[in-house]
Amino acid sequence: MPFLSVIWAFARSPAGRYAGIALALAAALFAQRQCGYSAGVAHERAASRRAVAAIQARLDTCTANAGALQAAVTAQNAQVAAWAADSDRRLRAASLALRGAEKGRGSVEARYARLMQAWPVGVDACARVFSADEAVLGALK
Numbered sequence: 053m054p055f056l057s058v059i060w061a062f063a064r065s066p067a068g069r070y071a072g073i074a075l076a077l078a079a080a081l082f083a084q085r086q087c088g089y090s091a092g093v094a095h096e097r098a099a100s101r102r103a104v105a106a107i108q109a110r111l112d113t114c115t116a117n118a119g120a121l122q123a124a125v126t127a128q129n130a131q132v133a134a135w136a137a138d139s140d141r142r143l144r145a146a147s148l149a150l151r152g153a154e155k156g157r158g159s160v161e162a163r164y165a166r167l168m169q170a171w172p173v174g175v176d177a178c179a180r181v182f183s184a185d186e187a188v189l190g191a192l193k
């Protein structure tokens with residue numbers, strides 16, 4: 053155990069005492085730095101957790117808004133499809149009404165031609181009016 057006796061002798065000497073004090077001071081400074089580093093890491097972790105929580109809250113809000121927007125777009129698309137179907141139905145109805153009007157136009161033009169050819173006859177104005185009235189009523193039947 054000669055090694056331990058040499059160390060003990062050095063530790064009891066004035067130079068050994070200064071070296072011991074210097075080592076103790078260095079150890080204390082290192083421990084304080086480590087504690088500060090640990091506290092800084094803990095602070096950074098807490099700040100990171102708060103930032104992650106804030107980002108998660110914004111992401112949840114964004115996800116909810118995206119769902120609401122998708123639902124609104126779906127509802128609007130359904131409404132547009134309903135309007136398109138209604139528009140198609142109205143166009144078909146208008147087309148059928150136009151065809152019916154065009155068919156009726158021929159008979160109305162024929163009645164008009166007959167009325168225009170049947171010139172009122174009569175000796176006096178009253179007889180001509182009565183004759184024209186009968187022609188119109190006959191054409192309308």
